[in-house]
Amino acid sequence: MRKIIWSPKAQKDYAGIIDFVLQRWTLKEVQQFVDQVENAISILQIGNIEFRKTKYRKLHVAVISEQISVYYRIHSSKMVEIVRFWDNRQRPSKLLKS
Incomplete structure (x- = not known):
């Protein structure tokens, strides 16, 4: 099983997304996002x-x-x-610049 590490930017992005979702929606949507992230990370861990x-x-x-x-x-x-966690509505060329 692979070890997963998070960059500081990824940690900041993740927290920012959760804060944004909490401001606009409910805990249900936050939990849905967290579950989706955990699922993707589980796939990466298995490798x-x-x-x-x-x-x-x-x-x-x-x-x-x-x-x-x-x-x-x-x-x-x-x-x-x-x-990074990235808003798909942004240009990918900005990914490594920000």
């Missing part, structure tokens, strides 16, 4: 599926919901780094 590669070096993307994707980097067969 038998890789999501779509991006044009950025060693960066992959998994769609969490219609609005949010998670970008991650495979460091080795034993470690994956969650790099």
Whole structure:
């Protein structure tokens, strides 16, 4: 099973999304988002599926919901780094600049 680490930006993105959802919707929607993230991370931990590669070096993307994707980097067969959570309505070219 792979170890999952979170970048500081990913931690900030995740907390920001939860805060945003809490301001606009209910705990039910927050829990749904958390469950979707946990599901994607479980898949990454097992390591038998890789999501779509991006044009950025060693960066992959998994769609969490219609609005949010998670970008991650495979460091080795034993470690994956969650790099960013990203609002799909933003331009991907801004991903590594922000």
